[in-house]
Amino acid sequence: MSMPLAIVFNHIGDSQGGGLQINLSTLAVVRSLGRRGIKIILVTTNKRDGIIGSRYVAGVEFCPYIHEPVELMHGFFNALAERYPGTKVLIPSVDECAWYVGKYYRQLAKNFLIPAPDTYAIGKINNKRFQYETAQSLGIPIPETYFPQDLAEVETLAHSIGNYPYVIKPNVSFEWKLQSAKSGARGKKGIRVDSAQELLNVARAIFLPGTEFMIQEIIGGRDHRLVTFLGFFSADHQLVSWFIRKKIRQCPIDFGYCTMTESCHNPIVLDQFRRLLSAINFYGVAGVEWKLDPATETYKLIEINGRPVNTTGCAIAAGVDLPAMAYFYAIGQPLPPVTDWQDGERWAWLAMDFWAARELAGMGQSSLRIWLKEALSIKADAVFARDDFLLSLRYYTHFIATLITAKFKKLMK
Secondary structure (H helix, E strand, C coil), X not given: CCCCEEEEECCCXXXXXXXXXXXXXXXXXXXXXXXXXXXXXXXXXXXXXXXXXXXXXXXXXXXXXXXXXXXXXXXXXXXXXXXXXXXXXXXXXXXXXXXXXXXXXXXXXXXCECCCXXXXXXXXXXXXXHHHHHHHHCCXXXXXXXXXXXXXXXXXXXXXXXXXXXXXXXXXXXXXXXXXXXXXXXXXXXXXXXXXXXXXXXXXXXXXXXXXXXXXXXXXXXXXXXXXXXXXXXXXXXXXXXXXXXXXXXXXXXXXXXXXXXEECCHHHHHHHHHHHHHCCCCEEEEEEEEEECCCCEEEEEEEXXXXXXXXXXXXXXXCCXXXXXXXXXXXXXXXXXXCCCCCCEEECHHHHHHHHHHHHHCCCCCHHHHHHHHCCCCEECXXXXXXXXXXXXXXXXXXXXXXXXXHHHHXX
């Protein structure tokens, strides 16, 4: 008997420059389900999506962009349901998609099984202000954070706060990605400011009416103090399976994407994660990041991601296959829960980790020799996989070509 179709919903940018894009959370979901013999239809925005080249993608459907009129996306999914009759599981794999699926959950649930947060939960998760308010109501520690509504409030705030440095971050991540190219943010996840004047200068450069941002203290300590909890909640909001990993490096090194991480255990973040997501009636796969504050020795909430995160592959490599948990739960054939794993199982995004290690080496905190030793110790890479070789080859060929080009340009200076 064949398994129900999996519709994996991805979203990449519509810029004309650059080559293929690979979203790591989407790739982890596609490989997780594909390796179990599940037929996958990738829904994405354009041909620059590198995951189209995965051997586990059986078909591709191109959807509208999130910033286009929502009626276009509604029409697309109605037509998709007609093209693929029978039972179908819809899995959003990035923020934009989780937002759309959550907001129009009832409408989509008429045609798809959806192991993902509904309208109520996504409303709590989508805006970081609501995340922090929920955490505070539960007595869960959060960083010192402010939510100015306009430049006038920033000007007042800049001279009244004194715990510099701070970071300017988006309230709604995907809206920031869509809008930041039009401002001084230039797509950055966060912008550090070290003084009141710098805060004012940056705010003026990036402020766009209708795009909310927050000002947050920078918690001290290196990347290893960042811990992410990944888990799957059932439709009755019970934590079924989970996994914990601690960050080793990220790129850029201050406010970047995780490039090397390893499995660990942490009962404090387990308790805080369970209470936080239960309080918002969560269903599906989530990743919640915390940082151990050296000043208070408490784990403070950084952010909730209401969908599979980039490092989902680390959990899978350690034996906690969260995308499969969600899929099989949705079709009424739940897999046995997994709540334990071996510590020290390393996952890396080597193509980006190289640049992170290089940046640290320039600061005297690492070396190529150390990086090579660490690279050889990983259990899984974010992109490379023997059973998905052509996609891996295409990706790393581009990476090596980039290195050669960078070296050539340096020699020509």
